[in-house]
Amino acid sequence: MADAVPGASVPLRLALVAGEASGDVLAAQLLRGLQARWPGLRAAGIGGEALQAAGFEAWWPSEKLAVRGYVEVLRHYREIVGIRRRLRERLLAQRPTLFMGIDAPDFNLALEADLRAAGIPTVHFVAPAIWAWRPERVALIRRACDHVLCIFPFEPALLAEHGIAATYVGHPLAAVIPDEPNRAGARQRIGVDDALALVALLPGSRRAEIAHLLPRFLQAAARMRRDRPDIRFVLPAVPALEPAIRAQVAGSDVADAVTVLRGDAHTALAACDATLVASGTATLEAALFKRPMVIAYHMHPLSWWLTQRKRLQPWVGLPNILAQAFLVPELLQDAATPEALARETLAWLADDAAARARRAQVVARFVELHAALRRDTVGLTVQALEPLLARGGRP
Template sequence: MVAGEVSGDLLSGLLLGGLKARWPDLTSMGIGGPHMERLGFQAWWSFQKLAVHGFNWELLRRYREIVGIRDQMRKRLLKERPDIFIGTDAPDFNFKLEEDLRAAGIKTVHFVCPSVWAWRPERMEKIRRSADHVLCIFPFEPELLARHGIAATYVGHPLANVIPMEPDRAAARLALGLDATAPLVAILPGSRRSEISHLAERFIRAAALIRAAQPTTRFVLPVVPGFRAVIESLVQQCGLQDSVTILDGQSHAALAACDVTLIASGTATLEAALYKRPMVIAYHQNWLSWQIMRRKRLQPWVGLPNILCAEFVVPELLQDAATPQALADATLAWLDAPSQDPQRLQALQTQFVALHHSLQRDTATIATDAIQKVLQS
């Protein structure tokens, strides 16, 4: 198995639980993180080795290292010949590896269809060459893939079965030691180094503006290992030490506890939607990466909640629009919504509940059934 990023580790861990329930003696190894390791996964490399944001500078800087890891992985897997290879997300890393393994007769499954319906449709041919089967987390994807000769199964989104339909905000705040009544904003600037460098300062400066406008507002900020010192320094620079609670991980707890979240575009935005939380989505990267991505977009939306609802149900502030003031204003609008615009808030809750229901399936069982068929084919 190969999982990239925090979200890939989480999804792979949920899938691995189903695989081990079906095959208790299963042995798994490759690239992963703590969620997978808790289920006995042998991580040859950490998933953090694959976490790259953007298209040019960071990728170029780390290209040789990442390609070197893939080459080592390929040689080891061709020698050991596992029964099946499962690549979770990380398509730029996994597709080439899957293609080589499949050509050598090793069964391959790709978990999470790349967002070819949103951008980079040329990846369809890569998917067809690389994967014996694709496990899809959105209901419209299998039909789309079938039109290109790609076998796929809709398995639901694993997180839809983990996140409660009605999250307990009061219990989450109690567990985190947070004020039960103060307005609370969860700040999620991402898990990759480049996301932190592009968004963390913007988010924290926005938090300072929010506090200036509403002094009772408090903030909760989950950080992944290795970035706590950077975040603490930014919080101190903005004079927010008394207003921001920094957590080691626990992004789900932060989303359950908050009233609104200021969040980087990515899988976390879907998690926020499943927690039924209003959000302001932001995205920022270097200029060249943004120009490349912007030209490859197929839809007007970037955030997953907006894409899945097919409308701008939550604001997106991208690139130059993602200023601290604009981020603060959009967040304050959500904080004021219960009294100023309750219909907007209720409409959002209704849409997110419907979205949650549409993504609920027995993911582990359906995915494991599909993997078993691949093994028997």
């Protein structure tokens, strides 16, 4: 059968969980590649608009799991645990050929452990960052995952030290994002003059991030505009949170200078000169677009305190972690004031020799990073999955 692998006697049924917008985009790109290899493949589980556009059947939407921070998780704990319980029961009854958790380790690893114990092959895509924080997860990863697909080149060797099978597949976005983004074309699409300074505001994809970060970003934008009246802003909104985002923008002092997009963060990053971005996957996307950035984060004080106790590295932004250096500023928690965010963002836009040299240096490092992360992600993933798919979801 075109939709089966050697040893499989039934059509391939892939169960997926992508717990937030960034995971949804990664999973959609991967799913399209797997469908090209196995045209009859069917996929269902938890996903967002990007996965659904690829033919995915969403039993629950991704935003149900898009919660970050200990306090925020506690507020939604019963609902999230209930979703995981019902999903586990459904998957154990239907027995997919393979389960793949896309990032979201707090949700996915426990689910993967239960499914694997029942004989369903499990793969985790995007290795939990045990090298950055929470190294105690190693034992759970070893128990939960038949295989881990890694997006950073140093991760498989680290996991192998703990007896965990893993493959470096590169980062899917590195193959999608062009080496030289079309800045003029992106600006034309959003209606911003090519001569204007443009800052992309990316406050995150979770409701708590919009509550904690977006007001700071908009206040920072107002301060930037006082110094540079010609500056403009573009803000890609996660569709599920778009009404709340538009309401905040409308009530701000920069409503007339902000263009809100429905999703489409890549257009915003291609169009901008610099970005003010929440710590997370979007920082890596900004680096792949070769855009200078200021990384920010703010959460409930208790969540912040608990998180800091488990950090292993001085950096939180992926570009800085991968470079093992502060390539770009990080303004976190109490340091993420509107004044500081505005000051550091405007520094990237300065038109003097020192600023130009600084921009050129960071762009050169981002070019190197892009090359290191570009691999045949789908092809390498197919090779890693084939033995597990052949085994199938049989007890």
